[in-house]
Amino acid sequence: MAERGEGGDAPLPASIYSDEQTVWADVSPLLEAACRDLRDGELIHGENFSLFAAMSALEIMDPKMDSGIEHSGYHSIEEAIEDGAAPIPLSFDRTVDVQCTIDIMDHFLACEATWHKGHSLAQTVFSCIYLLRLDRTSPHALLHSYCRIMRATCAAVISVVSDARTHEGRVVRLCMGHYWCCMDFTTCVGLSFLNSMSLEEDLFTMAYGLPLKGEGDEKCLSMLNAVEETISRQLRACKASSSKKGILENIEPLQTNLDLEEGYCKALLCRLRFRKHFYHVLMCMKKPQGRGFELARKHIASCLSELAYIYNSLEFLGFNAYGSCQNDIEDSTTASGRQPVGFDASLNSRLAAPTPPRAIKILSWKKAIKYFEKLLHDLDTICSFSMDPLLEGILRFVVQFQKSQPDLVARAHLQRLLVQDGKLYGRDPVFDVICRAAAVSDVPKNSGIQKSEIVLQLGQLAINLLKILCTNAAWQRRKLGKILQDWSVIYVQLELASKRDFAETPNILTDVNVSMKLSKHLLIWTEEQIYWIASRFLMLGFELDLYSPTEYCMVYWYMYVVLIKLAEATQLRMGTSSDIAKRKGKKKRDLPKDLAKDSQIPPMVLLLQCYICLSEGLTMMLAALRNEHKIFQRPSAFNTEEERFIQHFELLQRAHVPGHISYMLFKESTSHAQFSTLVRYNYFKDAQRIAKELRSSFSSDSDRLVELRQIEQVAEHNWIALNVICQAGAEDPSLKISFEFSHHPCFAIATVKRS
């Protein structure tokens, strides 16, 4: 029902002028009449009003739905300011003023981390009244310079994430899509966001109505530097006077309590310097083609050391906090434990679209520091990337990078490095990258092949793949599953085109030769990518916890099939590339020794062989457990294992990755698995043996050595488990067998316990 305004008994006017065409009208009498007409359980139906549409209605005064109930009381920023919610100076006591400023800085850091972690800018960083009215702060140089660099930093971060926004996804359920458009009860409007889908970056970069850019923000560094200079002089003066060396300069101290001068100067300096270096990091990383990375790394190191100083100021600030600190420091958003002045998240709730404005929990100050440490380490990893020109190396780097589960801001930076202007690193045309990857040596000049439709599409697919690999794991898996079909289609097209080329150009032998070779290389390479994507898709399922133990058997079986195909394609590609190496090598005298052994299997293929053995071993062990111990199988009321097989591998099957794979085949290959045969032919021993042999091939690659160690451990644990199970026999009901991912995220180890 409509409520009267704040005037209490004063009647509302019949209408309030809005503009030339419209007036605001009080609809209370109409609603009251409608209510009298309707009986309980009756509903109004209309062409444009269905039950579905009715779901977006709001129930006023229901605290779960009506965020207006928990309103702070201020109707506008101006009202809050007039009421003294954000005073300038923060206090006429200069010590208190400094303390409060530090609290604001700390709370900003917590807000910023909360924003990066997936909440809206409006409800986090821009809940600061000072930031919303930045010009007001100009008399307070310290606060002003800090707010200004905060704003410039937010704008810089948004720009990176916007650049990378093409793919990253996060389906946000907007409850039933209730959203306050207007807080005034007499004119409330509910907007429906049913079926909304919002991307992770969309929510991140949402900045409607926020004063994100302002004149003079480009000068934010010089302002900050000036303030930093003043405070460092104050610190020097304070140190000099305390060591009785006499006053160097006639400098007014930062605040009035001289015992605390040094502590406050230091606490401020590390906060200011962190901001300065962090902004530099963003600016350096923005430079095209990674040109600023070296300098960025220096600033990252400075940021990390300033963060350590910030953390260490905890004791000083907590001890000297004025007033009472009710907050537990673990939950507090400031080092002092106090609530900061000048923040009000509800003021912006109208700008928080499209999420319903709900109260959010700001990360604690300690967690915020941890977040920034991780972010900086992730950025450092990006900056130290060698910018490998080979796609294979890039894919490996990205997968490795993702293992530490970097957050959106770090991932966006990686994506921007990899793909700029449709080129790798903004530098190498995709066609060149693919040719290098596919080991194509002689691209016929002016052959126009670069511009052929298929090659262009292949380039686009490669670019998309890189972008997808930079997204969060959940979204990445869905996208990888979907793009498999595109890759399969292009594979078929390439195959057809190569046959057609051969048929159409029989005259010019050399051209045919070159073009045939190009087609062959591209085909092999494309096939390899398809199986690489498929294996990543399957492995991500483990990381996302999508498989239940009763499904492990089929998943490892499918993985085994895909990995065999991948190893075959990789071997083929490497075979073709070693052909080239051989030819080139002959011209030079210093032929590298390992190239001479080209008849051997390349280490990369052997590494895949390890995973093939692990997959097959796990498949067979699980199958034997099902066959002989009757565990890890799940009869269900509504469907069979076949339906679950179809569902899990639907996207692979639709793309024929690989062809002719069916549930029947899976059943055939696993239904006879027995422990007695498993112990005789041991896949785990094979994996372990190959991994050991490979150590010398990867002796200079520490990541690969770690990988080999993992393989050995998984193999060894499973080999032991296999023997224990085998010795105990199927009749022993006291054996409890479970699978754990303690040594590898995708390859489980069986643990056997007696109950």
Place this chain on the structure above:
Amino acid sequence: METKTSEEAEGASVEFEPSDIEYVSYGGEHHLPLIMRLVDQELSEPYSIFTYRYFVYLWPHLSFLAFHKGNCVGTVVCKMGEHRNTFRGYIAMLVVIKPYRGKGIATELVTRSIKVMMESGCEEVTLEAEVTNKGALALYGRLGFIRAKRLFRYYLNGVDAFRLKLLLPRPEINPALLMAANNDNSLLHDSNKPPEGSSQHY
């Protein structure tokens, strides 16, 4: 949407025989306050009365209530419709109140809804569950649901969700299974034709 049930009993539970529980298909407006009270109590998301009406008016035969000695102790609310060329059932809310958990009431409620969906020609059934809701995940796992996708920070509290999916066997492939699932459905109503143009809302 949400599920609040666990086959692991929590806290004080009530002693009763499974046969003491009476399962009833949604029977009209008098059931609505019972459903609303249960869902409001147990689930965090705000649903207006219109949300409930949307489901129970359009698909009354897919909603069930469980009673013990006249008290409503559990409910399931569902819908179905065309989704990307697939006729799909959707479990919107499932609640069993705490003292009655762990006794198979939720399984029975969901099973009844799914049977009606199967009869009505649904090819699959879906729902979302928080990744941390072990009870719900186990329950749906036993029924044959797989975790098809993970939805990154799906809930507004930042928690991921799983999209759970149950692919129903096509009758021509496996008629025996369908017949088995169709036994004992005397409580079920005639299958209603689904309204056109309805869509999932997640």
